[in-house]
Amino acid sequence: MSCEGSQQENRASAVGRADGAAALDGPRLRADADAGRVDAAAERPLVDLFAEARSVQCDDRLATGGWLRLAAPAKVNLHLEVGAADHRGFHHVDTVLHALALHDVLSMRLRPAKPGAGLQLAVSARGRGDVQAPDVPGSQNIAHRAVETLARLLGRTHDELIELVIDKHVPAQAGLGGGSSDAAAALVGAARLWGIDPECPEVMEAARQLGSDVPFFLVGGAALFTGRGERLVRALRPRRGIVALVKPAGGVPTAQAYRAFDRLAAAGGGAPAPAGGLLQRAVGAEEVPLFNSLAPASEQVLPELAEVRAWIGAQPGVREALLCGSGACTFAVCDSSEACLRLVGQAKARGWWARATSFAPLRAAVVG
Numbered sequence: 001m002s003c004e005g006s007q008q009e010n011r012a013s014a015v016g017r018a019d020g021a022a023a024l025d026g027p028r029l030r031a032d033a034d035a036g037r038v039d040a041a042a043e044r045p046l047v048d049l050f051a052e053a054r055s056v057q058c059d060d061r062l063a064t065g066g067w068l069r070l071a072a073p074a075k076v077n078l079h080l081e082v083g084a085a086d087h088r089g090f091h092h093v094d095t096v097l098h099a100l101a102l103h104d105v106l107s108m109r110l111r112p113a114k115p116g117a118g119l120q121l122a123v124s125a126r127g128r129g130d131v132q133a134p135d136v137p138g139s140q141n142i143a144h145r146a147v148e149t150l151a152r153l154l155g156r157t158h159d160e161l162i163e164l165v166i167d168k169h170v171p172a173q174a175g176l177g178g179g180s181s182d183a184a185a186a187l188v189g190a191a192r193l194w195g196i197d198p199e200c201p202e203v204m205e206a207a208r209q210l211g212s213d214v215p216f217f218l219v220g221g222a223a224l225f226t227g228r229g230e231r232l233v234r235a236l237r238p239r240r241g242i243v244a245l246v247k248p249a250g251g252v253p254t255a256q257a258y259r260a261f262d263r264l265a266a267a268g269g270g271a272p273a274p275a276g277g278l279l280q281r282a283v284g285a286e287e288v289p290l291f292n293s294l295a296p297a298s299e300q301v302l303p304e305l306a307e308v309r310a311w312i313g314a315q316p317g318v319r320e321a322l323l324c325g326s327g328a329c330t331f332a333v334c335d336s337s338e339a340c341l342r343l344v345g346q347a348k349a350r351g352w353w354a355r356a357t358s359f360a361p362l363r364a365a366v367v368g
């Protein structure tokens, strides 16, 4: 089949999926997905939930041969309150995460391996457009660790090869959770390839072991998490909104942001969180006040973040803006697609990475 032919075919299925996002999100999130369906229709020119997944299906290498396709959405933290560190150095957090339409694409397939070989993994990642591939070899990719971790928890020792290709649309060290979402998608993909229920406890346990943010991507949409960020309190109704993302060239390693937070806290600095109770009462994500305890700390790690914040704050059509998690990306909720696209164009002209997207009721999921 020609690429053009498959593009048309996939376009039809993408519209079907946008309308039927609930099918992606599974029974637990059906109500949330229904809320998001309105968004997808209203914002279709800007928000194509499956644009990346579709473009990868045009890749000759991956167009044939039984590849499973998965979407791994980015996230922002609408609210991130950070408390004290525990004995392992992990900080207590109360955070509301929200998925975005922007997503990486994972392609996975299962092949037989030589008898006695056990589990073999071939993981690669490639940058797409102006997004770089991660700065780690395939064997250290968090998606590689994800499949290994799940196999260990399941006691799976079959002789088999899993091939996994990641197309990166989400920049790293941005606070967008790209690596964590890839890990969650790799868990869901491995479960599917092995004929295992992705809702089984081993998948969630593997997610917890891989990183604080990974469990969120198994839940998706909008949700309140606590503990070190790995413990679900409850899902919230996802919100609507057009979002601009802006990131300077540098990144912020998460551990450095938390260390800077500790230094600021020891010196008596840091903004207090908005009046308590709001998070516990919120039903919909639009009720959650934007707040990020890490923002002042991350601005110390990468001073250019203060410049980005001031610049975004002065742009027309921006309702609210906040640093994404530990940074280095900032998100702005815009009044309109026009305002968002103007902001993105002007941010790029200043040499920053920028992208128009939207809030979305997505989680890491098989899309084809």
Ligand SMILES: C[C@@](CO)(OP(=O)(O)O)[C@H](O)COP(=O)(O)OP(=O)(O)OC[C@H]1O[C@@H](n2ccc(N)nc2=O)[C@H](O)[C@@H]1O
Pocket: 077, 080, 085, 089, 090, 091, 092, 093, 095, 174, 175, 176, 177, 180, 210, 211, 212, 213, 214, 227, 228, 229, 254, 255, 258, 324, 325, 326, 327
């Ligand atoms: C800040 C947040 C906000 O969602 O994410 P990012 O914005 O960086 O993506 C999270 O708390 C990050 O989650 P994640 O990126 O999964 O971090 P992990 O791999 O678990 O931990 C990386 C390092 O960050 C620090 N860390 C992480 C989580 C936490 N609650 N306290 C911490 O102090 C620790 O130094 C840890 O070694």
Ligand SMILES: Nc1ncnc2c1ncn2[C@@H]1O[C@H](COP(=O)(O)OP(=O)(O)O)[C@@H](O)[C@H]1O
Pocket: 125, 134, 135, 136, 140, 141, 142, 143, 166, 171, 172, 173, 174, 175, 176, 177, 178, 179, 180, 182, 183, 252, 254, 327, 328
């Ligand atoms: N699949 C992956 N995608 C991105 N980064 C990865 C991946 N696997 C491992 N990494 C490493 O994890 C680091 C943090 O990446 P990421 O999770 O995208 O950032 P953030 O914590 O800001 O959301 C990267 O700098 C990279 O070294």
